[in-house]
Amino acid sequence: MSQLETYITENEQRFLEDLKGWLRIPSISTLPEHAKDVRQAAEYAVNQLQRIGFDATLIETKGHPLVYGEWLKAEGKPTLLIYGHYDVQPVDPIELWESPPFEPTIRNGNIYSRGASDDKGQTMLILKALETLMAVEGKLPLNVRVLIEGEEEAGGASIEHYVKFEHEKLKCDAVFICDTGMPSADIPALVAGLRGIIAAEIEVHGARRDLHSGVYGGVAPNPLHALSLIISRLKGEDGHINIPGLYDKLRPAPEVEKEFWRNDPLHLGESMLKEMGIKQFVGENNYPPLERVWARPTFEVHGIVGGFTGEGSKTVIPAVAKAKVSLRLPPDLKPDEVFELLQKAVKDVAPAGVDVTVHMGHGGDGLVVNPEAPIMQAAAEALKEVYGKEPIYTREGGSIPIAALFNSTLNVPVVLMGFALPDDNLHAPNEKYSIDQFFKGVRTVIRFLQNAGA
Amino acid sequence: MSQLETYITENEQRFLEDLKGWLRIPSISTLPEHAKDVRQAAEYAVNQLQRIGFDATLIETKGHPLVYGEWLKAEGKPTLLIYGHYDVQPVDPIELWESPPFEPTIRNGNIYSRGASDDKGQTMLILKALETLMAVEGKLPLNVRVLIEGEEEAGGASIEHYVKFEHEKLKCDAVFICDTGMPSADIPALVAGLRGIIAAEIEVHGARRDLHSGVYGGVAPNPLHALSLIISRLKGEDGHINIPGLYDKLRPAPEVEKEFWRNDPLHLGESMLKEMGIKQFVGENNYPPLERVWARPTFEVHGIVGGFTGEGSKTVIPAVAKAKVSLRLPPDLKPDEVFELLQKAVKDVAPAGVDVTVHMGHGGDGLVVNPEAPIMQAAAEALKEVYGKEPIYTREGGSIPIAALFNSTLNVPVVLMGFALPDDNLHAPNEKYSIDQFFKGVRTVIRFLQNAGA
Numbered sequence: 001m002s003q004l005e006t007y008i009t010e011n012e013q014r015f016l017e018d019l020k021g022w023l024r025i026p027s028i029s030t031l032p033e034h035a036k037d038v039r040q041a042a043e044y045a046v047n048q049l050q051r052i053g054f055d056a057t058l059i060e061t062k063g064h065p066l067v068y069g070e071w072l073k074a075e076g077k078p079t080l081l082i083y084g085h086y087d088v089q090p091v092d093p094i095e096l097w098e099s100p101p102f103e104p105t106i107r108n109g110n111i112y113s114r115g116a117s118d119d120k121g122q123t124m125l126i127l128k129a130l131e132t133l134m135a136v137e138g139k140l141p142l143n144v145r146v147l148i149e150g151e152e153e154a155g156g157a158s159i160e161h162y163v164k165f166e167h168e169k170l171k172c173d174a175v176f177i178c179d180t181g182m183p184s185a186d187i188p189a190l191v192a193g194l195r196g197i198i199a200a201e202i203e204v205h206g207a208r209r210d211l212h213s214g215v216y217g218g219v220a221p222n223p224l225h226a227l228s229l230i231i232s233r234l235k236g237e238d239g240h241i242n243i244p245g246l247y248d249k250l251r252p253a254p255e256v257e258k259e260f261w262r263n264d265p266l267h268l269g270e271s272m273l274k275e276m277g278i279k280q281f282v283g284e285n286n287y288p289p290l291e292r293v294w295a296r297p298t299f300e301v302h303g304i305v306g307g308f309t310g311e312g313s314k315t316v317i318p319a320v321a322k323a324k325v326s327l328r329l330p331p332d333l334k335p336d337e338v339f340e341l342l343q344k345a346v347k348d349v350a351p352a353g354v355d356v357t358v359h360m361g362h363g364g365d366g367l368v369v370n371p372e373a374p375i376m377q378a379a380a381e382a383l384k385e386v387y388g389k390e391p392i393y394t395r396e397g398g399s400i401p402i403a404a405l406f407n408s409t410l411n412v413p414v415v416l417m418g419f420a421l422p423d424d425n426l427h428a429p430n431e432k433y434s435i436d437q438f439f440k441g442v443r444t445v446i447r448f449l450q451n452a453g454a
Numbered sequence: 455m456s457q458l459e460t461y462i463t464e465n466e467q468r469f470l471e472d473l474k475g476w477l478r479i480p481s482i483s484t485l486p487e488h489a490k491d492v493r494q495a496a497e498y499a500v501n502q503l504q505r506i507g508f509d510a511t512l513i514e515t516k517g518h519p520l521v522y523g524e525w526l527k528a529e530g531k532p533t534l535l536i537y538g539h540y541d542v543q544p545v546d547p548i549e550l551w552e553s554p555p556f557e558p559t560i561r562n563g564n565i566y567s568r569g570a571s572d573d574k575g576q577t578m579l580i581l582k583a584l585e586t587l588m589a590v591e592g593k594l595p596l597n598v599r600v601l602i603e604g605e606e607e608a609g610g611a612s613i614e615h616y617v618k619f620e621h622e623k624l625k626c627d628a629v630f631i632c633d634t635g636m637p638s639a640d641i642p643a644l645v646a647g648l649r650g651i652i653a654a655e656i657e658v659h660g661a662r663r664d665l666h667s668g669v670y671g672g673v674a675p676n677p678l679h680a681l682s683l684i685i686s687r688l689k690g691e692d693g694h695i696n697i698p699g700l701y702d703k704l705r706p707a708p709e710v711e712k713e714f715w716r717n718d719p720l721h722l723g724e725s726m727l728k729e730m731g732i733k734q735f736v737g738e739n740n741y742p743p744l745e746r747v748w749a750r751p752t753f754e755v756h757g758i759v760g761g762f763t764g765e766g767s768k769t770v771i772p773a774v775a776k777a778k779v780s781l782r783l784p785p786d787l788k789p790d791e792v793f794e795l796l797q798k799a800v801k802d803v804a805p806a807g808v809d810v811t812v813h814m815g816h817g818g819d820g821l822v823v824n825p826e827a828p829i830m831q832a833a834a835e836a837l838k839e840v841y842g843k844e845p846i847y848t849r850e851g852g853s854i855p856i857a858a859l860f861n862s863t864l865n866v867p868v869v870l871m872g873f874a875l876p877d878d879n880l881h882a883p884n885e886k887y888s889i890d891q892f893f894k895g896v897r898t899v900i901r902f903l904q905n906a907g908a
Contacts (some may be wrong), residue, residue, distance in 0.1 A: 030766030154766060195668065199769060220732075220736060225686075232683045232686040232754060278674075283673055302767070302772075303761035307758070311483030314484070314607075318756075319753055397671060
């Protein structure tokens with residue numbers, strides 16, 4: 001390892017500069033005006049792969065391009081498919097960023113930028129692990145395919161299509177995804193389960209035009225009020241989701257996991273409270289907090305559109321209002337089935353006098369991973385070597401639909417090993433990535449590849 | 455009247471051009487970027503008054519200027535104070551306008567523009583009545599003061615201050631406000647009562663930063679969900695407002711009005727349904743629709759701010775969310791008292807785990823007017839002469855706080871006579887004013903001034 005160590009140390013600054021260059025590209029996949037930036041971020045990744053010595057190219061799609069690279073010269077060795085994404089979340093509310101989201105800035109050992117953690121930082125550390133091995137040893141310990149998408153924050157339709165219809169081109173023995181985190185900087189973790197998701201929009205129509213609340217207030221349907229009624233009926237203060245049938249297919253978790261959730265030996269609950277800056281958890285207080293974020297379905301409202309939301313006031317009763325909502329789903333709950341249940345529940349609880357429709361947004365299955373698989377052992381061993389302790393097996397509340405798809409389509413185990421920290425401000429202002437975690441990540445991935453190819 | 459008639463007919467096109475010129479100025483008082491336009495609209499009015507032969511000037515305030523003009527040469531005659539406003543509502547959603555809001559366009563006998571009805575059209579017809587009398591007769595049948603404000607859609611703080619502290623300068627025997635409507639083009643109306651208003655903002659804080667709903671969903675407070683709970687608890691599907699004490703001070707209306715509301719001989723309810731394009735009224739179904747829009751308190755949500763409302767999706771749990779709300783208040787309910795009740799009720803119904811504050815926006819008293827006052831008789835007579843039938847006495851659901859203030863400060867009757875129609879799209883896209891109503895308005899106001907000065 002010493003030559004590899006030397007290479008990492010000598011190239012530390014350049015590794016960070018390569019990451020910064022990528023972070024400067026505002027590749028927000030949901031905003032049409034950033035389409036060019038998204039493509040530029042893809043080309044940046046192709047260029048990185050080519051410089052390492054990979055055959056790499058863009059794969060065009062109906063949406064943003066996929067980045068594909070391969071190095072398949074390790075005869076007789078297994079093949080690992082590595083996944084990452086180069087697109088990022090929108091940045092609003094922009095005024096809360098302490099440094100501009102696309103000017104990566106280093107403060108207190110962290111690099112601040114949209115995408116620093118999710119997922120450019122975590123993808124770049126893999127590229128740097130590959131580069132180090134190729135530069136020092138002239139080869140990799142196993143065959144590697146790299147697939148980096150640009151629609152992870154926008155539903156991932158293109159990669160879904162590609163994996164479903166072109167999976168022959170992705171043949172492998174295991175998949176490695178670096179888009180998850182650790183409970184703290186000294187507790188390495190592997191993910192044993194992921195929640196799925198469906199995003200949906202509830203659209204409510206009242207009168208045929210916006211109305212003056214002085215003239216019509218008292219007899220007019222108010223879609224914003226109707227949405228409040230619908231949302232409060234779908235989920236009460238107790239956090240229970242009133243969608244008939246939702247909980248029916250939920251299987252009980254293994255007793256060993258339930259025990260971990262109940263006892264929370266690592267005090268992860270306390271860390272979450274601290275991170276949120278609040279004194280009490282909200283929601284289903286009859287379940288342990290860890291079970292609620294890892295293994296229970298949730299229903300959240302993300303935004304309500306309609307009426308007047310500018311400065312000042314305008315006492316209008318809007319004709320139309322929409323709520324952007326999502327449900328996080330334990331692996332037992334399938335997005336399509338849950339959407340049907342949601343749709344029916346919304347219609348059932350909608351107040352009289354308004355028309356309601358529910359639109360399906362993106363959806364993704366959850367996943368359960370077996371910690372006993374040899375590839376998971378190779379990852380656990382690598383984490384132990386770098387962090388000095390055995391990893392814990394957590395679940396992750398956030399959904400990575402592609403993980404479930406790889407698992408079901410390629411029929412191989414999926415290793416979810418990531419280095420993000422709870423205070424990385426994912427999807428929020430001031431997203432950051434720990435520089436120490438970045439380099440520990442490089443070292444862990446090198447060992448993981450070595451273990452997996454041994 | 456024939457010379458007056460001739461003048462009106464000969465100047466018809468110019469009257470409309472003068473109105474269009476005013477409408478082209480986007481005097482949106484709530485948007486700081488339109489401050490210059492607001493001033494320009496004020497100057498336009500000063501110029502109009504001066505051309506008629508009035509002494510006219512801008513009165514500077516802390517906000518937008520007041521327009522003041524006077525003609526006080528009718529010795530021994532009473533003095534009428536005429537009020538109007540030159541500011542307009544915002545125009546969003548702009549995409550629903552069939553012609554640009556500040557390019558006045560004539561279609562089917564209507565002039566379409568923001569402010570066409572509320573209140574530039576209605577104020578301009580008074581100026582044209584004054585012009586006609588001055589041009590033809592060289593004088594007015596009574597003394598006239600004109601006061602036109604620029605903050606009617608923005609809380610009206612400046613005129614409130616002026617009327618409270620400078621009312622010596624506004625001495626008069628009656629006030630005339632042309633900012634109301636008629637139930638249909640052939641049913642003239644005078645307003646016997648107005649609802650007051652308070653606007654408020656309910657602000658909910660959850661975690662100290664925006665959160666990823668995958669990571670924290672299930673244990674995190676969601677201010678948007680909390681707002682839905684609060685709003686649905688403040689007003690249920692039955693339209694009853696759950697603010698303890700709100701209904702306590704509500705006095706029963708006179709039996710004659712109650713009978714009108716119950717019987718609705720003019721089928722105003724049907725017209726409202728048609729206007730709204732819906733099949734059933736929403737709200738307190740145990741009260742007649744007319745009572746609900748004219749004499750019952752209402753609670754409405756006008757917009758909900760927070761989270762992600764752009765295109766695409768972002769599954770964020772926002773740290774903060776706000777609801778813009780208002781209550782319409784029958785004359786018995788005072789804004790300051792109701793705000794206290796609202797504030798307490800919000801705190802009482804807020805769910806656990808969030809911090810809630812309520813901010814008071816603008817407020818205004820309601821008003822009851824006595825139809826027996828001689829000045830009201832002069833108005834009723836004018837309407838009968840032009841429309842060929844006795845006016846009905848309605849209440850108006852929309853609030854005109856300044857009417858209540860004139861009444862209480864100057865201690866004179868307030869005539870609310872307007873010519874807007876229910877389909878004028880006040881505060882909504884495609885606001886318009888009937889050109890026929892505009893000219894009937896000119897003729898009615900001429901007769902009203904003659905009757906009042908006789």
